[in-house]
Amino acid sequence: MKLYLKLNNFDIYRNIESLLYKNTVIVPFLNQEIPVEYKIVFESLQQIKNNKFIFFQHSTLKSLIKGIYFGNDSCEHLMPNFREIVEVYNFCRIHKWNFVFVFPPISENQITNAKEIILFLEDLIEKEVEIVANDYGILNLLISSKKIKPILGIHLIKRIKPVFVEHIDCKSLSSQKELLNHIEIEVDILREFYKKNGISRFSIENIDTDLSFIKSSPYFYADFYYPYIRISTSRVCNIAGLFNDKRNFFPDKKCIKYCKKIGIEFKNSIAFKIFQRYNTIFTTNFNLNLPKELYAKKRNRLIWEIFL
Amino acid sequence: MNYDLPYNKFIFGIAPDSDISDLLKKGVKKFFFGYIPPDFIKKYSTQVSINRRYRDYEQFTDIEAVHKVIDIIHSQNGIIDLALNPMHFNNKLFSIAVDVFNQLKNKIDGVIVSNITLANYLKRENYKNIVISNLFGLYNIEAIKFIVKQFNPIRIIMPRDVSIDYIQKVAKIFSDIDIEIFLYGDSCRYSESCCYPEHGYDSIFFNNLCSYTFENIIPIKRPVPHFKQYLFDKKISYNERKELVSNNYLDIDSLMTKLAQSYENQNFNLFSKYLKYISEFDENYLSIYYYKLKFFLNGINHPLCETLLDKLKKSDKFNYNAFHKLNLEAIKRTIKIFEEFDNIYFKIPSRGREFNLKDGDYKYRESQYLL
DSSP: OEEEEEEOSHHHHHTHHHHHSOOTTTGGGTTSOOOHHHHHHHHHHHHHHHTGGGGTOOOOHHHHEEEEEESOSSOGGGOOOHHHHHHHHHHHHHHTOEEEEEOOOOOTTTHHHHHHHHHHHHHHOSSOEEEEEOSHHHHHHHHTOSSEEEEEOGGGSOOOOOSSGGGSOOHHHHHHHHHHTOOGGGSHHHHHHHHHTTOOEEEEESSOOOOGGGGSSSOOEEEEEESEEEEEEOSSOHHHHHHSOGGGGSOOSOOOOGGGTEEEEETTOTTTTOEEETTEEEEEOOOOOOOHHHHTSTTOEEEEEOOO | OOOOOOGGGEEEEOOTTOOHHHHHHHTOOEEEEOBOOHHHHHHHOSSSOSSSOOSGGGSBOOHHHHHHHHHHHHHTTOEEEEEEOOSOOOHHHHHHHHHHHHHHTTTOSEEEEOSHHHHHHHHHTTOOOEEEOGGGOOOSHHHHHHHHHHHOOSEEEOOSSOOHHHHHHHHHHTTTSEEEEESSOTTOOSOGGGBOOOOOOTTTOOOOHHHHHHHTEEEEEOOOTTHHHHHHOTTSOHHHHHHHHSOOBOSHHHHHHHHHHHHHTTOHHHHHHHHHHHHTSOHHHHHHTHHHHHHHHHHHOOHHHHHHHHHOOOOOOOOGGGGGOOBHHHHHHHHHHTTTOTTEEEEEOOTTSOOOOBOOOOOGGGSSSOO
């Protein structure tokens, strides 16, 4: 398995060094009520260090990193601009890291902007361009290019992700688990379809999943997103709705991006561990207990989302 | 009651207790339903369904009843589609969906699918009447082109949360495909194609994610990636560093507490900072706290409060539910907007739910679409 960093925006990129290192300074604050992101920086790093064997290398953390996934998979208003893309790409070149671009789900309002980004990336990157698609429109654009290697994003691998019921002793849930732990990409017909369209990489999150299918043809490679889990990503935005009139619960053609300054917690949600950043409701699972069939494959990737 | 609506353009979701004869009498010609085999329900219940409904009263579970309903509808020249459109899919659900399809394929008029696996299977079986569910999340024309090229559907169901001009654009470009749009949202607030929490556990936990989250919002100051700089700054005390990284709740109640404290401590820099936070909230949001804020700010008796007091307006409590009420006038206006399009039909997601229109003046808040 290879380690990649996921950087959702340029601010996070600017603070990579600080995020990766000097974590002992956080320890005195971990027991108090601090935002989950601060805890996760420390906890996820500890987990990765304790599980270095999954990378089959005994190296420093920095030398384990093989690339960057750059871009926000939540909201189309948060796509990076060309200047930011170039800077992150050049940073990757200097470090001999791979560069992968991540698209959010796109509406008709931003499809032109998205097309420009795709053309820009094709021009910028000499070799093959890897791009994560989170809707069928972007996927359609990517598969028509010979230079692009599309990756199926989280929002194209749909599954039920229980939030409330897991905390309750529920009789029906135990029999339903055998259904919930299996996902659509295990079906041969689907993998054959995507393979025919030049796609052989998919995304999953840190949720209990039966991955036995990755040993069978048609072979696919997994991008394992860690440690954040997307419960709901929506065009209606609770954050935008706080600061604008009701129409702007749907920031359709443009958005002032209050989410850069504001997040949302939910009352009584400590048990459910959900919170909102951008237009997405997240939860977390930082326990890194990967099945061997996942980490034993060199071409599978751990996509470490070090900060939201 | 007959509301004088174009019922022949409606596509009604039905469940075992739907009054199909009444709907047919009104002129409804198009229907859809879901069926789950009883063996499946016995083992797995309904919350991991083979369609997008998760409660037993929303499903047909008796195959004979299904045959009967189909016959009634066909006898009146109606059509009926089978919904096989779950959010969650895998080998097991695929095999059950295929079984159900094979049991009913010679009787139904179409299959509503929500994933590539089943669409592909139907295509391989040369089944022509594929209906594309809104769970595909077709929010742009490129996405629709992809689906049309791959599966040549007879009908495409648009997501709930799209604008009128987008729908019109789709209906024009794909004029030889039927386009089905939600006439009302049936309480689904979020974008269904990217919304993954569980549904249907009402006997255990009566809440869906969207209503739970909407009713329990606490805004906070967003955590920042450069937070360690604060923690390293030895020029500030440990307690101040602690304060900088703690959850900075920005709900009105905590802000009012901080405002009062800063006023008492005569720290007017901090006072104006918190006042600014409060005043940046939307008027509608502030109006929920109208009386509380008015009482509080009058008590503070500071000139900076006057601007905020001027902004406060008494108004109705903001009710997001209002998007989804069945307001007759709003529905009529919505239908009128699309009347030039022969290929647009209106989805009534009434499986297991009542379709009771109410009279009343048109209000923006009570329409599915932004008019």
